[in-house]
Amino acid sequence: MADVSVAPSTAPSDEGGALLSLRAVEKHFGDLHVLRHVDLTIARGEVVVVIGPSGSGKSTLCRTINRLETIDSGTITIAGRELPEEGRDLARLRAQVGMVFQSFNLFAHKTVLENVTLGPIKAKGVKRAAAKERAMELLDRVGVANQAHKLPAQLSGGQQQRVAIARALAMDPELILFDEPTSALDPEMINEVLDVMVGLARDGMTMLVVTHEMGFARRAADRVVFMDAGEIVEESDPETFFTAPRSDRAKDFLSKILPH
């Protein structure tokens, strides 16, 4: 695979090195309190794994960060700027924050290559030829360059998810959110996706990753954040979290997912 740099080349000034910062974020779905006073800071270049039981608000957390969901109160800032409400500013912010979904969500009517070039051409105004060249580099980097002219449905799940990562990278994002990127994959395809993600982490990409893959957390994460019932219960480095969790809720959760 070609060696392509993916880390943002220019770094706008952030306060205290924090690229992403959530302060006292609250979110309800009707009566359901999904995010309870969430405080979270991610430094540029940091890789944070979010772990927690199903329904604890992990996806909602990701989705509030690029404003696919609104929040009730609190603040979210990216590179020192608060999330814009709507319109052009919001679109620009979304271009800075990549998102990789559990179900890939590749544009089903477009080829793999078109999936990767669409954002740069239509949202950033990159010239078609330049966008294509960059897309081919990225597809090569994630190991699916030979599938460039196929439709998503013709690819395996692992290949589709790697294309989705290339699509996010093509926008040169400051931060990429991964919402359970390997949960929909057959076991034999999980590692091909995790390997790409580990590579990104090594290259200095800032990442927020919702995953239960402990191997990934151990290999690539700087920090593990444990969520339960909409709250951040505990944060620590991966080794400490998996071997010596402090809270009872984390101990209970780990006892369910760890092999006995």
Add this chain to the structure above:
Amino acid sequence: MDGDYLERYRSLFDQFDVVAAFWVNIQLTLAAGLIALVLGTALAVMRISPAPSLRWAGSTYVTLVRNTPLTVIIVFCVLGLWGQLGITFSDDFNRNFFWLAVLGLAVYHAAFVCEALRSGVNTVPVGQAEAARAIGLGFVASARLVILPQAFRGAVAPLGNVLIALVKNSTVAAAGSVAEASGLMAEMIEFRPDVILAIFFTFAFGFVLLVVPIGLATTSLSRRWTVAR
């Protein structure tokens, strides 16, 4: 049936220009269909837009127009727009009636195009729109580049049904004084009651001939254009 009957039937076609009358229906259908497609697409975009006022305007249009009989709309176009307000589309008297009928047909069928397209939009998973927003596309770009292309493919069959309805409904233009097939049929029956059944079957067959290919084409297109997921 004797040879005499066949001879009398054949003579109909010297007396009346049946093909020309059907050609008017084809023209009505093409013109109104094109305008209805554009208008209906705009309405569908309004109905899925994030702006509540646009959604309201779109759904109000559909509810009002869909529940008004087509005859009323066409008569309104002729008597209201032209007769009362003096709106004309052409200096030629008959052309003017033709375009007023096209307007009425287009306005009416746009509501059905909108609903057909919305059923197409429902075949597109939410994740497609979220992925579009996540790469920084605004609503209009998401709709144009991601949602609508897939929605059209998912709506080929219902859109075909709207077109079929439009072909048949083009006969309502007779209510707007446009000389088209159903009007000619009424005239022929009046002047040639001796071959009344033959006249009736001729026109029924003419419409079947127009409609059947549309059904076949949309069935094959919708199969070919299905978005693989």
